Amino acid sequence: MRPYATRPFGSNRPAAARRVSTVTRRRFLASLALIGGGAALWPAATWANPGAAPELPTPFALPARELDRAGVLREVTSVVSRQAREVGAPTTYAARVGPIAERVDFLHPFQFLVTSYFERDPARRDALLAAYAREPAAAIRELGPAFPSPRAEMILNTLAYYDVSADRIRVNLGRITPDDAARVLVHEFWHALPDLRTWKGEDGATLRTTGFWTQRLTSEQGIWQPLDDTDGLPHPAYLLNEAMATQMEVRYAGPTKFKRPDLDGANGYLARLSETAGSADVMEAYLRSRPGELHELAEQHQAARVDAGALPRT
Numbered sequence: 133m134r135p136y137a138t139r140p141f142g143s144n145r146p147a148a149a150r151r152v153s154t155v156t157r158r159r160f161l162a163s164l165a166l167i168g169g170g171a172a173l174w175p176a177a178t179w180a181n182p183g184a185a186p187e188l189p190t191p192f193a194l195p196a197r198e199l200d201r202a203g204v205l206r207e208v209t210s211v212v213s214r215q216a217r218e219v220g221a222p223t224t225y226a227a228r229v230g231p232i233a234e235r236v237d238f239l240h241p242f243q244f245l246v247t248s249y250f251e252r253d254p255a256r257r258d259a260l261l262a263a264y265a266r267e268p269a270a271a272i273r274e275l276g277p278a279f280p281s282p283r284a285e286m287i288l289n290t291l292a293y294y295d296v297s298a299d300r301i302r303v304n305l306g307r308i309t310p311d312d313a314a315r316v317l318v319h320e321f322w323h324a325l326p327d328l329r330t331w332k333g334e335d336g337a338t339l340r341t342t343g344f345w346t347q348r349l350t351s352e353q354g355i356w357q358p359l360d361d362t363d364g365l366p367h368p369a370y371l372l373n374e375a376m377a378t379q380m381e382v383r384y385a386g387p388t389k390f391k392r393p394d395l396d397g398a399n400g401y402l403a404r405l406s407e408t409a410g411s412a413d414v415m416e417a418y419l420r421s422r423p424g425e426l427h428e429l430a431e432q433h434q435a436a437r438v439d440a441g442a443l444p445r446t
């Protein structure tokens with residue numbers, strides 16, 4: 133899915149700074165979405181076994197408390213499979229949860245930064261990852277203008293995201309804690325669960341939809357660009373996806389620590405639609421990546437939209 137960070141940044145900063153952060157963060161998330169159209173080949177050898185935590189300066193250091201990765205993945209796999217059954221998802225989706233767990237990368241902060249920052253420059257990415265495996269401190273110096281930079285700060289503050297192109301969940305070991313790892317991964321698993329549906333538009337353009345969110349492949353640059361078109365839905369599709377994942381995270385672990393007022397509209401809309409049309413139908417439209425079906429459900433249950441005050445502008 134569209135790769136989402138799971139948490140707002142700088143929750144302990146003053147409100148004004150936080151607002152700026154949110155705007156920039158949105159841009160960053162959009163940039164994460166613009167992942168290259170080519171298959172993202174992953175240099176397995178350089179990250180599979182990063183070895184002991186090197187003693188590195190913040191923000192590249194690893195926290196003292198180590199994460200029980202296998203334990204967390206077991207827990208999340210069991211939770212998400214159970215949730216999929218509970219919400220009436222077609223059975224194929226529960227079977228998909230185990231394989232998703234095999235596509236989770238726990239990355240040192242440096243690896244997390246480089247993987248995201250140099251997504252569209254695989255040669256540079258691989259060279260830096262190889263350098264990090266040899267001598268971490270020297271590799272950090274090789275980052276050049278990439279670090280420090282506002283974008284690097286954004287990335288390093290992110291706990292985890294789902295990379296649609298690579299079909300992998302990336303976890304930042306520098307930020308995730310043993311206490312929040314399972315809830316963050318439940319959220320990301322729900323981003324990873326829907327079908328990735330690739331199709332041709334009327335003008336011959338290649339499009340892909342995951343959940344309710346559609347991107348278009350630009351022919352010149354081979355970049356996936358999010359479509360502004362909301363498919364007739366009253367909320368941006370990426371917010372609807374975010375609301376779906378957050379809803380399942382909250383179902384598992386209770387309310388999030390950080391307020392997400394940006395999700396209020398999408399949450400309310402989905403909740404009302406689930407009440408009137410049935411939550412299994414809403415979930416199925418999400419998992420099958422059919423935003424048009426969500427739209428149809430909404431049309432059939434006009435009442436939900438009137439309540440939501442979300443009638444289309446004329």
Ligand SMILES: [Zn+2]
Binds near residue numbers: 138323
């Ligand atoms: Zn998310």
